[in-house]
Structures are given as structure tokens and as C-alpha cells.
Amino acid sequence: MNYLLHLIVLIELYVMLALSLNLMVGYTGLLTLAHAAFYGLGAYATTLLMVNWGFDFLFALILAIAGTVLLSFLISFASLRFRGDYFILATLAFQVIVFAVLYNWVDLTRGPYGIPGIPKPSLLGIKIDSLLSFSLFGFVVACLIAGFLALIFRSPFGRTLQAIRDDELAATALGKNVMSFKVRSVAIASGCAAVAGALYATYVTFIDPTSFTIDESILMLSMVIVGGTGNLKGPMVGAVMLIVLPELLRFLAIPDAVAANIRLIIYGFLLIIMMHVRPQGLAGKYQFE
Numbered sequence: 001m002n003y004l005l006h007l008i009v010l011i012e013l014y015v016m017l018a019l020s021l022n023l024m025v026g027y028t029g030l031l032t033l034a035h036a037a038f039y040g041l042g043a044y045a046t047t048l049l050m051v052n053w054g055f056d057f058l059f060a061l062i063l064a065i066a067g068t069v070l071l072s073f074l075i076s077f078a079s080l081r082f083r084g085d086y087f088i089l090a091t092l093a094f095q096v097i098v099f100a101v102l103y104n105w106v107d108l109t110r111g112p113y114g115i116p117g118i119p120k121p122s123l124l125g126i127k128i129d130s131l132l133s134f135s136l137f138g139f140v141v142a143c144l145i146a147g148f149l150a151l152i153f154r155s156p157f158g159r160t161l162q163a164i165r166d167d168e169l170a171a172t173a174l175g176k177n178v179m180s181f182k183v184r185s186v187a188i189a190s191g192c193a194a195v196a197g198a199l200y201a202t203y204v205t206f207i208d209p210t211s212f213t214i215d216e217s218i219l220m221l222s223m224v225i226v227g228g229t230g231n232l233k234g235p236m237v238g239a240v241m242l243i244v245l246p247e248l249l250r251f252l253a254i255p256d257a258v259a260a261n262i263r264l265i266i267y268g269f270l271l272i273i274m275m276h277v278r279p280q281g282l283a284g285k286y287q288f289e
Helices: 002-027 035-051 057-079 085-104 131-154 156-166 168-173 178-204 214-227 233-251 256-277
Strands: none
Touching: 002 035, 002 131, 002 156, 002 178, 002 214, 002 233, 035 057, 035 085, 035 178, 035 214, 057 085, 057 178, 085 214, 131 156, 131 178, 156 168, 156 178, 168 178, 214 233, 214 256, 233 256
């Protein structure tokens, strides 16, 4: 039972991450490799505020979201001036920089030693310290994130993002401030990723930089591409599939030494197959060109 609840919590976290990444990739057309960086910033900000300064979870979460969003503005104005492959390289650089800071700023983040003893979240005096309660809490937060993003997707703002994705020049000709819309899209996605990071940190009660590497960004992007972009259900399907699929390999007699490599091979094959057979993903709407 504990194993299933743990799996449910992981699915809830990655559904939040995939949905928020979908706002950038599927709705704005910004292919990024830095989503794990925002995920990590949210986790570390929440952790440091709770462990070092004694903030409660809710206040630490709000400050972590605000800090991550503010940092996203700085990154957006620098990277969004690039197009296509150059933008992807800029986001990759940001991902590498964030990981390097988390790994080497030992005085603040404890670097490779990690930060243990992260308090469990508490809301309205209720301590969320069991697997069952955390899975229910994660479900509520995931539903709130999904509902919030659904409102954005269906709003005039979301439709403008789709217009920018489909034809940026046409959107500009219609008087839309393309840079402003892109910056706000990145900010919303980074804030949602920070929420997932805060939940992850308080769930495992220990974090180190290895949880927020480029591999994590690739995993999140794989979920969005495999599940599909341009709607709500696609990223959800991708998140569930890429979390459950590796767990099914546990029932096969695969040595631990090669299990991780086989997982990466599966991701690679899935991406190649999707790009050829169903470019819009399993349940997606938007087709990459």
C-alpha cells in the first residue's frame, strides 16, 4: 500500500510539472530545457526558509513562488531575445548555471551533502506527515494547479499564446506585445514548477542538487512530448506513462546496474516513435513541425 501511495505522490508532482511545462511548450511554442531549474529553485527556497529561518510551510511556499517568478523575469528578458535552437541553448545554459550554484554554494545549499530534516507541511494546524495524507494533499494541489492552468488555456491570454505559437509575425501585426506574453508565460510556468518543488522537498524531507539536473528537464519534456501538447490531458497522460512504465520494469529480472540505462533507452525510443507516428503525442492537440 505504501508503495502505491508513493507512486501516486510522484505522479501528482510530475503532473504539475508537465502541465506547467505545457504552457511554455504546447501553448507558447517555447521549447525549454530549464524547467528542472525552476523546480529546484522552488524546492531550495522553501527548504531554506523553513529550515534556516523557521517559516511555516504556506508562507515559505508563497515566498518561494514569488522568488522563482522574479528570477524567471530576469532569465526571460535575456533568453527570449533568441529564437529556435539558440533559445534552447540559452535555457540549457540557465539549467547548468542553476545546478552549478546549488552544487557549489556549500555555505547556503550544503552542495552535494544536501539538506536533511526538512519539516513536513502543516496547514491550519493540521500536520501532513503520512503517505495517505500527503497523497491527498498532493491531489488537491495538483487539481488546483490544473484548474488554474485550464482557466489560462481557455482565456484570451491563452488564445493569444496559441496565436504567437502558430504565427508570431501575425500576432505582432495584430498589435500583440509578443515579448510580454512570452515573459508572462514563463513566469506562470516557473511559479507552478516552484509549487511542485516545495511539495517534493517537504515530501522526501531531504534534497540535494542531483534531483534537479538536466536529466530531470529532459524527463519533463519527454512527458509533454509523449503525452501530447496543446491541451490538459496530454501532459497528464505523459506524466502517468513515464512514471508508471519504469516501475513496471521492476517486475522484470533486469540487473540494477543497467536498469537506469534501459530507462533512458525507453525514453529515447518513445520520443523517436512519437515524432514519426504521432507528432502530437498520445493525447495531444498541437503537432510539432
